[in-house]
Amino acid sequence: MSVFEGFRFRRVTSLIHRLDPRVKFLYVIVMFILAVLFNELLPLMALFLLQIPFVLVGGVKREWLRSLKGALFLAVMIFVFNFIFTFLYPPVSVPSASPVEYPLAMAVRFLVLVESFSVFFLTTSPDHLSLALEQSHVPYEFTFAFTTAVRFVPVLAEEAQTIMDAQKARGLELEKGNFLKRIRNYIPILIPLIVSAIRRSLELAEAMESRAWGASEKRTNLYVLKLKQEDFVLICVSAAILLFGFYVRYFVHIPPLNALLPI
């Protein structure tokens, strides 16, 4: 569960929070492209370290570390899997590399992908995100579904707890019984939850209609995202990193790690 903690937005303001989500997303895409572009450990580690300034400036160190911890399990699995794989089929490209390097690189690649998304979600409020989606011409129905879902997550969580309490108060013991019985124990919790969700949707629909949903083809918005100086800086930085990345990939020989270390 802690990996999800790393994606939940915290209401803090920092420079990173103020950046336009579309520009931040562009940066994430650049990280994505470069992470896939490289198979070698060194550049991938560089990409990983590149996240850190954003984490620090964004003030989300604690949550980011938590998501890192959560992702670590899968990263280790990827390492182990690739290690066994390279052992059986050593890569022809860099025979001098230690057998550890490629699997390690794959694990780091995974972390780069997960963690760059984590930073994005940690420093972007759902409001901001939905605004970005709207302005990117995503149909409003989807954006609305997204924000409403986010809005009701704490409500549903509370309701699930209340339902569990209500059924426990009628003698329901969730932990009792064999595996099959334990799954059946959750029926008295799921059904009220689902029924409640359906009722809620109906009430929401009534409220939406009552506030002129669908009145106009061209929906306006109280807020608008405008690109600021900081956003242009990030765009330039992203472009520069991307170009540099391509240059290194195609024109620079990347040594394996053990060539640099005095082993």
Added chain:
Amino acid sequence: MAIIETTNLAYTYPGGSKPSIRDVSIAIEKGDFVILTGPSGCGKTTLCRCFNGLIPHFYSGKLEGELTVAGVKIVDHPIYEIAKRVGLVFQNPENQLFALSAEKDVAFGLENLGMPRDEIRKRVDWALQMTGIEDLRERAPHELSGGQQQRVAIACVLAMQPDVMVLDEPTSFLDPLGAKKIFEVINELNGKLGITVILVEHRLDLASKYANHVIIMDEGKVVLDGEPREVFNSETARLIGVGIPKATRLWQMLREDGIRLKEAPVSSEEAAKLLRGVLKT
């Protein structure tokens, strides 16, 4: 000039065996503060949904009779058009707030109407101010108490500047103090802005003093329609079992004992004043 007029209005929900409301013929004047009440299942919620067009446009079923609101025939216009003239505040505050801040929720209706940004900004600020929740503008709904949420809901509807505001048991989930605050806000909107209010309520002891018009329904029909004092004092109200204000009940009991007060009170202040007159002699 009646702002809401119905003639023999009747409605049956799809799949319903009998009509939920029938023979409803009422007239509500502009600026009225109406209390609509009656035992559970009497049809008040159904009638509310007719006023803003949810019936018949959202709920299919069979609607008969005539209903005109603010000069407009409900059956001929889609809900989003009627929404400009009639606002509806629902019972559960949680399920009518969808955005992540109060401000965005209040802006929702106006955004739907495609209003220009500065107009939206002006109206949102005004609505927040009129309901006294300016300091809550950036808060997310789940950070607010039930009473605060309902005030946001009222602001959401107010921002669209309707002629009529219908509120379906808005204080059900609130404690008496929270309920009082809501009634005071609604009363101000009625008094200051001339918005016609239709309030569905069971808590007559708290709400009656604001009303100038009471409609009581029972089993789908309107059984009483008139001035609060008349309505609460009628034999029909007693037979249906409507929970009239205790002040009125006390007046009725004293009258049986031969003590006549000038008029029937609906609030404690009125009752105290009237009793004072009698006790001093």
Added chain:
Amino acid sequence: MIEVKDVYFTYPSGVEALRGVSLTIKNGEFVAIMGQNGAGKTTLVKHFNGLLKPTKGEVLVDEVSTRDVSVAKLARKVGFVFQNPDHQLFSETVEEEIAFALRNFGFKETVTKRRVTWALNLLGLTGYRQTSPFMLSGGERKRVALASVLAWNPKVVMLDEPTIGQDHQQKEKLRQFIVQMNAQRKTVVIVTHDVEFVAECNPRVMLMSEGKIVADGEAKKILTDTKLVTLASIVPPQITQIFLELADLGLPTDLIDVYEARKTLLDHLEGKTPT
């Protein structure tokens, strides 16, 4: 029966809901726990059936600490009817719904059947035995929830905000029902902010404010005490409000009930000394 000893409770979110609560409820009492929304009322009663365990202090039910017993065991003695019946209803028929708890508690099938019939009768739901609970009206669903708790005959019945959304007649029926349960020596605890309802029942009142009990005694004395009422942010009953305004005329101010009010006024008008 229920003893609360200097209980403190803080939710995981950090909210301190109970700040040093102590009370005793004896068998057969009728208690109303009152206060503003957020005062800690529901938090407190959730300690009575073990759903919540105190952060500090102790709760004893029949002299056993709630920390030493499972919720299921406590629920057998302390029934809790939640505010929203839709948080409990899930079965295909009303019959199944009422039988649910009985089966959880290990009642024999024959006993279960008997108890279900009894509970259906008691709440006037016999005609709905095979109906799906979701097809019933709001008020009927509330009755099913109540029936499903009474079916296992707990010694204590707790009702969380039972009057919300109810019309006058439904409240009157509920009031009579509570009197009936009390007559059968059941302990009844209601959590409510409905002062008018409490004024009609005149139970023992525990008034809460900000996680503490600020008053414990007769409804009449508490609901007419202006200092307490302001402290706990509640609204006194309408009859009380009337007499508070007439206090300067020498009339008693501790009235909450319409019938008493009438008697007092008549006595005063006839020149007798007010009681």
